[in-house]
Amino acid sequence: MRTNRSGRQSKGVTFISQIYSGKPDAVWEDHGDRLRLLVPKEFSFAENMKYLSRSSNECLLRTSDQLLYKAIPLKSGEISVVEISADGSDALMVRFLGGTAPSRKQNREAVVCYVRDWFDLDTDLRPFYELAKGDALLREAVNSFYGLRNIGIPDLFEAMAWGIIGQQINLAFAYTLKRRLVERFGRSVDCEGERYLVFPSARDIADLTVQDLEEVRMTRKKSEYLLDTARLIASGELTKEGLQAAGGIMEAEKQLVSIRGIGPWTANYVLMRCLRMPDAFPVDDVGLHNAVKHVLGMDRKPAKKELLAWAEGWKKWESYATFYLWRVLY
Missing domain, CATH: 3.30.310.20 (DNA-3-methyladenine glycosylase AlkA, N-terminal domain)
Structure with a gap:
């Protein structure tokens, strides 16, 4: 029926x-x-x-x-x-x-x-598209990539791990590190002649040591940050639901940056891609700076205060503005 x-x-x-x-x-x-x-x-x-x-x-x-x-x-x-x-x-x-x-x-x-x-x-994107029509930084990106969504990372540990992996390295190497981690410690399933990989859970990583992670060739510090985060999530001390109930972006960011190895960039990345907080804004992101430089034809990267000034027009849409500007670079 x-x-x-x-x-x-x-x-x-x-x-x-x-x-x-x-x-x-x-x-x-x-x-x-x-x-x-x-x-x-x-x-x-x-x-x-x-x-x-x-x-x-x-x-x-x-x-x-x-x-x-x-x-x-x-x-x-x-x-x-x-x-x-x-x-x-x-x-x-x-x-x-x-x-x-x-x-x-x-x-x-x-x-x-x-x-x-x-x-x-x-997410209803109509208000964002209306806003972007009058924004010099966003207008072209929205016209070019209309219908693009902020592709998320639903699992909190995967989002935080990807943020940690990507710290201070280029995107290509970040993908290589992720592949090594997933192939070594994740799960896999064979289906119709193909092998599909699944990102390791927090519990999969929580009982490991820095030495166990040596073969994926992350730095010692990143390994320690990854292990600390896995243990917090596996124990239930850090949860997606808890961050969502924190009371807003500032409170959630404060919880995340209290974790060793999680700075404002990683925190806002996670709030943007996993928690879906619309005002999450990784203002120090190098890719964002390069995108703004490209769109405006600048001969230098924008200063942080310039980005914050432009972002005044993006209130409650900072995450989507960032995502669309990132897309300009790919």
């Missing part, structure tokens, strides 16, 4: 409407081995695929001809391997591969939540 938005049933697939974050457009259909997720008008799968395809050394997903493949770990311990594609302009199709479709409804809903969070589908 099929249930429409009014609650009546009609013949066809099961139609389940879930309201995430109070957004009525968060609707999905369950087709057994496929899930169909409705997306906002301000979403372009093609633009998001371009972003996700930017590194050939990305180990946690692969792309091919507008098809996206990823292993999604669930709290139950299951791993679902999915193929994601556009289904017209108003939906994504999530197809389970190799018999990895969860049988329990709550786990299928967890896959929906993961994909919606990953693509930030519950």
Whole structure:
């Protein structure tokens, strides 16, 4: 039977409407081995695929001809391997591969939540696009990459680990370090002739030592920061829910920077990519500085006070402004 938005049933697939974050457009259909997720008008799968395809050394997903493949770990311990594609302009199709479709409804809903969070589908971008029309720094980026979302990192440990790994090194080497960490300490699943990797959990890392991490060739300090963070999350002392309930961006940032090895840049990166705080702003980010220099044709990188002045017009949209400016560089 099929249930429409009014609650009546009609013949066809099961139609389940879930309201995430109070957004009525968060609707999905369950087709057994496929899930169909409705997306906002301000979403372009093609633009998001371009972003996700930017590194050939990305180990946690692969792309091919507008098809996206990823292993999604669930709290139950299951791993679902999915193929994601556009289904017209108003939906994504999530197809389970190799018999990895969860049988329990709550786990299928967890896959929906993961994909919606990953693509930030519950954020209404219309106010941001309206703001960007009159902004000299953002106008061209928004026109060029319309429909791009702030691609997230739903898992807190993965987000923090990626922030730690990326400190003071170029992006290419950061991907290499991530691959080494995932291949050595993460999980994997073989599905339809391909091997899919899953980022190690905080518990996977918490019991390791600096010596255990030597073979991935991170610096000793980064190894210590990674271990400290893993132990805080594995013990339940640091949680995504706790940061979300902190009371706002300043309080959440304060919690994060109290952790050894987590400075303002890493904290704001995590708040932006994992916690989805719209006013998270990694103002000291080198990529952001280079993007502004490029857009404005400057012969030098902007000073921090200049960036803060420009960002006055981005209130509550600093994270999206940053993400779109980063995109200019890829």
